[in-house]
Amino acid sequence: MRKVMHKTEAAQMIKNGDEVVFNGFGSMGFPEELCEAVGTRFLETGQPRDLKYFFGTGQGVWDESRMIEHMSHEGMVKRVISSHFTPMIKINRQAALNQIEAYNMPLGIISHLFRAASGRKPGIITKIGLKTCVDPRNGGGALNASSKEKLVQVMEIDGEEYLFYKAPKPTVAMLRGTTADINGNITMEKEAIYVDPFATAMAVKANGGKVIVQVERLSSEMADLRKVKIPGIIVDAIVVESEQYQSMIEKYNPAYTGEIRLLDEDACHVLEKVKALNIAAGRKRHRNMLHSIIAKRASMELKDGVVVNLGIGIPELVPEASKKMNAPDNIKLTVESGVIGGYPSNGLSFGAAVNGEVLHDEAYQFDFYDGGGLDITFVGAMQVDKIGNVNVSRTGNKIIGVGGFINLTQSSKKIVYCFPFAGGGLKGQCRDHKLEIHQEGKYQKFIEHVEEISASGEFSVEIGQEVLYITERCVFTLTSEGIMITEIAPGISLEKDIIEKMPFKPLISDNLKPMDSRCFTCE
Structure with missing residues (x-):
């Protein structure tokens, strides 16, 4: 097949100033060997330079020798548009130092922009992002002073506000599949997820560009x-x-692709092995008793038959906690990558699921989310202010990114934020089904004004969402007047342990109740 070539030859196809798009999701589906060849060419020749990158999730794994880091040398990158920046060390650093243009956009928006670009449409119109950090009245997603292009506009249609997001015009796609058949058709039978392979490739072809695909094998037959x-x-x-x-940590897991289906007990064993692989790769997440309290209380929001999305962090603990709280087990878990059903994987295999029921393109998953298909989303929070705004995307020069957070929090029927009351060294203990705080955290999570609005409390109030903020010592709900304490942990003083520790006085329910004592078992 004349299209087959060595990676060094393919690397020559990328020219100075190209806009390059990728189709990976975290550590999944990234054409690393091809990317490495392009990076080696730059180190040897100084070309290609001034590249512009457009992709959904961060194409890195907190390791300067892997994935997008191969193509992130100074001078090689001019601009990056992504939903998530924190795992890409070199790009993150250059963005923070104002050395490159950098824009943060919601994951679902980026996915839908690929689809728009593939049909030569100018962009997409949606309410997703209103009143958040991607709203042009709040910065338009620009992450530094070098990022001057206006990628988002406010529009009014029939008296309602919308955001218009400008579609990209990519010139090179670097993609990955499993098999190329005799005619160059690409199948993805060993990929755990698809993301948006066709839309990404077609966005480039619609702009007259080149599509390069890395595969594991060739077939002499038609697919x-x-x-x-x-x-x-x-x-x-x-x-x-x-x-x-x-x-990054699994060669091939057939339970992700539907090649095999496991008993529930065996599926749990597989996920435990994935956790062990993450620990071996240095991606251990510290979990403690306070996190368990939060997850247990959060699991009480599960109802029979609900469709659920789980964020990274404490929300990942909710399914296991639900078993201890006798919550319904007839729930459907979903992942932004395009998986419905099964058991979502974790760490460097996040995005995949064991025993998934449906796997489709990411753009369709966000159609489902944006269209109101999600009953409840469990997500974290880094900062919360008095009117219910939440920040998860940036603090100071530390750029994290919104990921799918904005889509999820602006479309789900119910939002449950799961986070400790304070961060950095918070310690506590359960005794006789009561909570004792032994050491406060070093920094506050409740502040007067969040540094960046990743989720808008005002937007949630306007559309009538049910919103809870669950910590280890109390539960808040969102009202039109601000956040209100509705539950308090047994053993906790309302004044001493909560109100005195907040820079503003929250509303307090006239029917203040104790949190369920089952959340405070000694584990």
């Missing part, structure tokens, strides 16, 4: 037409790398 994710007619180059890993 099953129902399994083709990228048609060969839009593929310009194919690079074969036989040692592709499904994720």
Whole structure:
């Protein structure tokens, strides 16, 4: 097949100033060997330089020798548009130092912009992002002074406000699949997730660009037409790398692809092995008793038959906590990557799911979310202010990114924020089903004004969302007047342990109740 070439030859196809798009999700689906070849070319020749990157999730794993880091050398990058910056060390640093243009956009918006660009549409119109940090009245997603282009506009249609997001015009796609058939059609049978392979490739072809796909193997036969994710007619180059890993820590897990289905007990064992692999890779997450309290209380919001999305962090503990609280087990878990059902994986395999029921493109998943299909989302919070705004995306020069947070919090019927009352060294103990705080955290999570609005309390009030803020010592709900304490942990003093520790006085319910004592078992 004439399209098959060595990765060094494919790397020559990328020119100075190209806008490059990728299709990975975290550590999944990234064409690392191809990316490394492009980076090596730059180090040897100084080209290609001034590249512009456009992708959904951060294409990094907190390791300067992996993934997008190969193509993140100074001078190589001019601009990055992404939903998530924190795992990309070099790009994050350059953005913080104002050395590159950097824009943060919601993950679902980026996914839908690929689809818009593939049809040569100018962009998309949506309410997602109103009153948050991507609203042009709050910065328009620009992360530093170098980022001057207006990528988002406020529009009014039939008396209602919307945001218009400008579609990209990419010139190169660097993608990954499993198999290229005799005609260059790409299948993804060993990929745990698809993300948006066709829309990403077609966005480039619609702009007259080149599509390069890294695969594990070639086939001398025609692929099953129902399994083709990228048609060969839009593929310009194919690079074969036989040692592709499904994720950074797993060579291939057939339970992610539906090749095998496991008993529930065996599925849990698989996920425990994934946790061990993450620990071995240095991605251990510290969890303690206070986190368990929060997860247990959060699980009480589960109802029979609900469709759920779980964020990273404490929300990941909710399914296990629900078993201890006898919460309904007839729930459907979903992941932004495009998986519905099954058991979401974790750490460097986040995005995949064991025993998933449905796997479709990410753009369709966000159609489902934005269209109101999600009953409840459990997410974290870094800062919360008196009117219920939440910040998870930035603090000082530390750029994190919103990921799918804005889509989830502006479309779900119910939001449950799960986070400790304070951060950095908070310690406590349960005794006789009561909570004792032994050491306060070093920094406050409740502040007068959040540094950046990742989720808008005002927007939630306007559309009538039910919103809870669950900490280890109390539960708040969002009202039109601000956040209100509705539950308090047994053993906790309202004045001493809560109000005196906040820079503003929250509303207090006339029917203040104790949190369920089952949350405070000694574990």
